[in-house]
Amino acid sequence: MSLEQVTKAEQPATDDEAMLVRVQREDFSIDEELRRVRRRSKRIGGIAMFLGTARDRSKGKDVDGITFEHYEGMAQKKLREIRERAIRDFGVIEVLVLHRYGEITIGENIVLIIAAAEHRAEAFRACQWAIDELKQITPIWKLEHTPDGEVWVEEHP
Amino acid sequence: MVTIQLFGMTKMLAGNQGTLSLSLHDGKRVKDLVSVIDAAYPKIGELLQKKKVLVSVNQEIAHEDLEVKDGDEIALLPPFAGGNR
Numbered sequence: 001m002s003l004e005q006v007t008k009a010e011q012p013a014t015d016d017e018a019m020l021v022r023v024q025r026e027d028f029s030i031d032e033e034l035r036r037v038r039r040r041s042k043r044i045g046g047i048a049m050f051l052g053t054a055r056d057r058s059k060g061k062d063v064d065g066i067t068f069e070h071y072e073g074m075a076q077k078k079l080r081e082i083r084e085r086a087i088r089d090f091g092v093i094e095v096l097v098l099h100r101y102g103e104i105t106i107g108e109n110i111v112l113i114i115a116a117a118e119h120r121a122e123a124f125r126a127c128q129w130a131i132d133e134l135k136q137i138t139p140i141w142k143l144e145h146t147p148d149g150e151v152w153v154e155e156h157p
Numbered sequence: 158m159v160t161i162q163l164f165g166m167t168k169m170l171a172g173n174q175g176t177l178s179l180s181l182h183d184g185k186r187v188k189d190l191v192s193v194i195d196a197a198y199p200k201i202g203e204l205l206q207k208k209k210v211l212v213s214v215n216q217e218i219a220h221e222d223l224e225v226k227d228g229d230e231i232a233l234l235p236p237f238a239g240g241n242r
Contacts, residue, residue: 069164071232074216135237139213141165142238152166154209154236 020094021079023070023140025102027109033096037114040094046120048127052111054104058153064145068101068110071139075099078138082130090126092117097130099140159190159225162232167210170200181225187212188221190231201233210235 019036030051038044054066079097086095096114104110111134115126142153161177171177179193190212195202204210211234212219218234225231 068238071162071164071213071216071234073230074213074232077216138237139164139232139234140238141235143165152169152235153238154166 020096021076021083022098023072023075023079023101024098025100027100028098028112030109030112033098033112033114037094037096037116040116043118044093044116045118046123047114047116048120048123049115050111050113050127050131051109052131054106054108054110056106058144058146061146061148063106064147065106066104066110066145067143068099068104069141069143070099070101074139079134082133082137085133086115086126086130090115090117090129091122092126095126095130097134099134099138101140159229159231161190161194162230164232165235167201167204167233167235170204171198185225186221187214187219187223187225190225191221194233204235205233 030049034047034049037047054063056063079099083095083097086092092115094114094116096112098112100110111131113127113130113134115123115130117123117126144151144153158178158180161179163171163175163177168175177194177198179190179197181189181193183189183192191202191205194205201210205212212221213232213234214223214225215230
Protein backbone atom coordinates (compact mmCIF):
# COMPACT_ATOMS: atom_id res chain seq x y z
CA MET A 1 0.00 0.00 0.00
CA SER A 2 1.39 3.40 -0.94
CA LEU A 3 1.70 6.27 1.49
CA GLU A 4 -1.01 8.09 -0.44
CA GLN A 5 -3.47 5.23 0.02
CA VAL A 6 -2.70 4.99 3.74
CA THR A 7 -3.33 8.69 4.16
CA LYS A 8 -6.62 8.44 2.29
CA ALA A 9 -7.75 5.48 4.36
CA GLU A 10 -7.04 7.34 7.59
CA GLN A 11 -9.05 10.37 6.69
CA PRO A 12 -12.46 10.58 8.35
CA ALA A 13 -15.19 9.17 6.12
CA THR A 14 -16.98 12.47 5.60
CA ASP A 15 -16.60 14.60 2.51
CA ASP A 16 -13.11 13.53 1.66
CA GLU A 17 -12.08 11.97 -1.62
CA ALA A 18 -12.87 8.47 -0.38
CA MET A 19 -16.57 9.32 -0.40
CA LEU A 20 -16.40 10.22 -4.09
CA VAL A 21 -15.61 6.62 -5.05
CA ARG A 22 -17.63 3.94 -3.32
CA VAL A 23 -18.88 0.40 -3.71
CA GLN A 24 -21.68 -0.13 -1.24
CA ARG A 25 -24.61 -2.39 -0.51
CA GLU A 26 -27.06 0.30 0.54
CA ASP A 27 -28.97 2.63 -1.76
CA PHE A 28 -27.79 6.21 -2.22
CA SER A 29 -29.49 9.59 -2.33
CA ILE A 30 -28.88 11.40 -5.62
CA ASP A 31 -29.48 14.77 -3.94
CA GLU A 32 -26.93 14.01 -1.27
CA GLU A 33 -24.34 12.88 -3.80
CA LEU A 34 -24.96 15.97 -5.96
CA ARG A 35 -24.46 18.16 -2.90
CA ARG A 36 -21.25 16.31 -2.13
CA VAL A 37 -19.90 17.08 -5.62
CA ARG A 38 -21.11 20.70 -5.68
CA ARG A 39 -19.39 21.41 -2.36
CA ARG A 40 -16.04 20.56 -3.97
CA SER A 41 -15.77 23.79 -5.99
CA LYS A 42 -17.54 27.07 -6.65
CA ARG A 43 -16.22 27.02 -10.20
CA ILE A 44 -18.66 24.26 -11.21
CA GLY A 45 -21.09 25.50 -13.87
CA GLY A 46 -22.33 22.28 -15.46
CA ILE A 47 -23.05 18.85 -14.03
CA ALA A 48 -23.81 15.70 -16.03
CA MET A 49 -25.14 12.63 -14.31
CA PHE A 50 -25.70 9.01 -15.30
CA LEU A 51 -27.92 6.80 -13.16
CA GLY A 52 -28.16 3.11 -13.95
CA THR A 53 -31.24 1.33 -12.59
CA ALA A 54 -32.47 -2.26 -12.49
CA ARG A 55 -34.85 -3.03 -15.35
CA ASP A 56 -37.27 -5.94 -15.50
CA ARG A 57 -36.24 -7.26 -18.91
CA SER A 58 -32.98 -8.50 -20.37
CA LYS A 59 -32.54 -9.94 -23.87
CA GLY A 60 -36.29 -10.36 -24.16
CA LYS A 61 -36.62 -12.24 -20.87
CA ASP A 62 -38.30 -11.18 -17.67
CA VAL A 63 -35.98 -10.36 -14.79
CA ASP A 64 -37.26 -10.52 -11.20
CA GLY A 65 -34.19 -9.14 -9.51
CA ILE A 66 -30.43 -8.71 -9.82
CA THR A 67 -27.50 -9.57 -7.59
CA PHE A 68 -24.19 -7.79 -8.06
CA GLU A 69 -20.96 -9.34 -6.92
CA HIS A 70 -17.72 -7.35 -6.82
CA TYR A 71 -14.05 -8.00 -6.20
CA GLU A 72 -13.46 -6.08 -2.99
CA GLY A 73 -10.34 -3.96 -3.30
CA MET A 74 -9.87 -4.25 -7.05
CA ALA A 75 -13.32 -2.81 -7.79
CA GLN A 76 -12.57 0.25 -5.67
CA LYS A 77 -9.12 0.56 -7.20
CA LYS A 78 -10.55 0.60 -10.74
CA LEU A 79 -13.23 3.14 -9.81
CA ARG A 80 -10.56 5.40 -8.27
CA GLU A 81 -8.57 5.11 -11.51
CA ILE A 82 -11.65 6.08 -13.53
CA ARG A 83 -12.25 9.16 -11.36
CA GLU A 84 -8.62 10.23 -11.57
CA ARG A 85 -8.39 9.70 -15.35
CA ALA A 86 -11.68 11.50 -15.99
CA ILE A 87 -10.45 14.53 -14.05
CA ARG A 88 -7.03 14.45 -15.71
CA ASP A 89 -8.09 13.74 -19.31
CA PHE A 90 -11.42 15.57 -19.67
CA GLY A 91 -10.75 18.81 -17.83
CA VAL A 92 -13.58 18.35 -15.38
CA ILE A 93 -13.48 19.63 -11.81
CA GLU A 94 -14.89 16.66 -9.95
CA VAL A 95 -16.19 13.16 -10.64
CA LEU A 96 -18.16 10.87 -8.35
CA VAL A 97 -18.48 7.14 -9.03
CA LEU A 98 -20.77 4.92 -6.97
CA HIS A 99 -21.77 1.30 -7.54
CA ARG A 100 -23.99 -0.91 -5.42
CA TYR A 101 -23.53 -4.61 -4.78
CA GLY A 102 -25.75 -7.32 -3.31
CA GLU A 103 -29.39 -7.89 -4.11
CA ILE A 104 -31.10 -5.13 -6.08
CA THR A 105 -34.84 -4.95 -6.56
CA ILE A 106 -36.24 -4.03 -9.98
CA GLY A 107 -36.43 -0.25 -10.32
CA GLU A 108 -33.74 0.44 -7.75
CA ASN A 109 -30.53 2.44 -8.27
CA ILE A 110 -27.42 0.50 -9.29
CA VAL A 111 -24.72 2.91 -10.41
CA LEU A 112 -24.23 6.67 -10.30
CA ILE A 113 -21.72 8.83 -12.14
CA ILE A 114 -21.62 12.57 -11.59
CA ALA A 115 -19.22 14.72 -13.61
CA ALA A 116 -18.93 18.40 -12.73
CA ALA A 117 -17.15 20.94 -14.90
CA GLU A 118 -17.05 24.64 -15.67
CA HIS A 119 -19.10 23.97 -18.81
CA ARG A 120 -21.50 21.25 -19.96
CA ALA A 121 -19.47 19.85 -22.85
CA GLU A 122 -16.66 18.50 -20.65
CA ALA A 123 -19.18 17.27 -18.10
CA PHE A 124 -21.13 15.25 -20.69
CA ARG A 125 -17.97 13.80 -22.23
CA ALA A 126 -16.45 12.79 -18.90
CA CYS A 127 -19.71 11.27 -17.68
CA GLN A 128 -20.19 9.13 -20.79
CA TRP A 129 -16.57 8.02 -20.81
CA ALA A 130 -16.66 7.13 -17.10
CA ILE A 131 -19.70 4.86 -17.33
CA ASP A 132 -18.38 3.16 -20.49
CA GLU A 133 -15.01 2.62 -18.88
CA LEU A 134 -16.58 1.38 -15.66
CA LYS A 135 -18.35 -1.36 -17.59
CA GLN A 136 -15.12 -2.37 -19.33
CA ILE A 137 -12.62 -2.48 -16.48
CA THR A 138 -14.42 -2.81 -13.15
CA PRO A 139 -14.62 -6.31 -11.67
CA ILE A 140 -18.34 -6.33 -10.93
CA TRP A 141 -20.59 -9.19 -12.00
CA LYS A 142 -24.33 -9.28 -12.51
CA LEU A 143 -26.54 -12.27 -11.72
CA GLU A 144 -30.02 -11.91 -13.16
CA HIS A 145 -32.85 -13.77 -11.48
CA THR A 146 -35.34 -14.90 -14.13
CA PRO A 147 -38.35 -17.24 -14.01
CA ASP A 148 -36.10 -19.85 -15.73
CA GLY A 149 -33.31 -19.58 -13.20
CA GLU A 150 -30.25 -17.47 -12.48
CA VAL A 151 -27.92 -16.25 -15.21
CA TRP A 152 -24.52 -14.59 -14.93
CA VAL A 153 -24.53 -11.76 -17.44
CA GLU A 154 -21.47 -11.73 -19.63
CA GLU A 155 -22.15 -9.47 -22.57
CA HIS A 156 -19.93 -6.48 -23.15
CA PRO A 157 -21.06 -3.15 -24.55
CA MET B 158 0.40 -23.58 -2.62
CA VAL B 159 -1.44 -20.63 -4.08
CA THR B 160 -4.95 -19.47 -3.26
CA ILE B 161 -7.12 -18.15 -6.06
CA GLN B 162 -10.25 -16.11 -5.52
CA LEU B 163 -13.24 -16.96 -7.70
CA PHE B 164 -16.12 -14.76 -8.80
CA GLY B 165 -19.36 -15.06 -10.73
CA MET B 166 -19.60 -18.02 -13.07
CA THR B 167 -16.15 -19.37 -12.19
CA LYS B 168 -17.33 -19.87 -8.62
CA MET B 169 -20.27 -21.88 -9.96
CA LEU B 170 -18.04 -23.92 -12.29
CA ALA B 171 -15.83 -24.83 -9.33
CA GLY B 172 -18.80 -26.24 -7.43
CA ASN B 173 -19.68 -23.02 -5.59
CA GLN B 174 -16.30 -22.63 -3.96
CA GLY B 175 -15.14 -19.06 -3.33
CA THR B 176 -11.46 -20.00 -3.56
CA LEU B 177 -9.20 -22.67 -5.04
CA SER B 178 -5.99 -23.84 -3.40
CA LEU B 179 -3.53 -25.28 -5.90
CA SER B 180 0.06 -26.46 -5.89
CA LEU B 181 2.35 -25.19 -8.62
CA HIS B 182 4.99 -27.80 -9.47
CA ASP B 183 6.17 -27.16 -13.02
CA GLY B 184 6.84 -23.48 -13.19
CA LYS B 185 5.41 -20.47 -11.46
CA ARG B 186 4.11 -18.33 -14.29
CA VAL B 187 0.49 -17.43 -14.86
CA LYS B 188 0.36 -19.87 -17.82
CA ASP B 189 1.52 -22.68 -15.48
CA LEU B 190 -1.28 -21.77 -13.12
CA VAL B 191 -3.72 -21.92 -16.04
CA SER B 192 -2.49 -25.44 -16.90
CA VAL B 193 -3.04 -26.63 -13.33
CA ILE B 194 -6.55 -25.14 -13.26
CA ASP B 195 -7.27 -26.67 -16.69
CA ALA B 196 -6.37 -30.14 -15.38
CA ALA B 197 -8.54 -29.83 -12.28
CA TYR B 198 -11.43 -27.76 -13.70
CA PRO B 199 -11.58 -28.23 -17.49
CA LYS B 200 -14.60 -25.94 -17.91
CA ILE B 201 -12.79 -23.04 -16.25
CA GLY B 202 -9.64 -24.03 -18.16
CA GLU B 203 -11.45 -23.69 -21.45
CA LEU B 204 -12.68 -20.19 -20.56
CA LEU B 205 -9.13 -19.24 -19.53
CA GLN B 206 -7.72 -20.54 -22.82
CA LYS B 207 -10.31 -18.52 -24.75
CA LYS B 208 -9.47 -15.46 -22.59
CA LYS B 209 -13.10 -15.19 -21.59
CA VAL B 210 -11.88 -15.54 -18.02
CA LEU B 211 -8.81 -13.50 -17.11
CA VAL B 212 -6.28 -13.98 -14.34
CA SER B 213 -5.49 -11.06 -12.07
CA VAL B 214 -2.43 -10.83 -9.87
CA ASN B 215 -2.41 -8.19 -7.16
CA GLN B 216 -5.58 -6.64 -8.59
CA GLU B 217 -4.23 -6.12 -12.11
CA ILE B 218 -4.94 -8.27 -15.19
CA ALA B 219 -1.87 -10.48 -15.57
CA HIS B 220 0.04 -11.52 -18.69
CA GLU B 221 0.54 -15.28 -19.04
CA ASP B 222 4.29 -14.92 -18.60
CA LEU B 223 4.06 -13.07 -15.30
CA GLU B 224 5.70 -14.98 -12.45
CA VAL B 225 3.50 -15.68 -9.46
CA LYS B 226 5.18 -15.06 -6.11
CA ASP B 227 4.30 -16.19 -2.59
CA GLY B 228 1.75 -13.89 -1.08
CA ASP B 229 0.45 -12.60 -4.41
CA GLU B 230 -3.30 -11.96 -4.52
CA ILE B 231 -4.62 -14.06 -7.41
CA ALA B 232 -8.15 -14.11 -8.81
CA LEU B 233 -10.05 -15.42 -11.82
CA LEU B 234 -12.16 -12.74 -13.45
CA PRO B 235 -15.08 -13.81 -15.65
CA PRO B 236 -16.47 -11.24 -18.13
CA PHE B 237 -17.53 -8.11 -16.26
CA ALA B 238 -21.18 -7.17 -15.98
CA GLY B 239 -20.87 -4.94 -19.03
CA GLY B 240 -24.38 -4.26 -20.14
CA ASN B 241 -25.67 -2.74 -23.33
CA ARG B 242 -24.99 0.85 -24.17
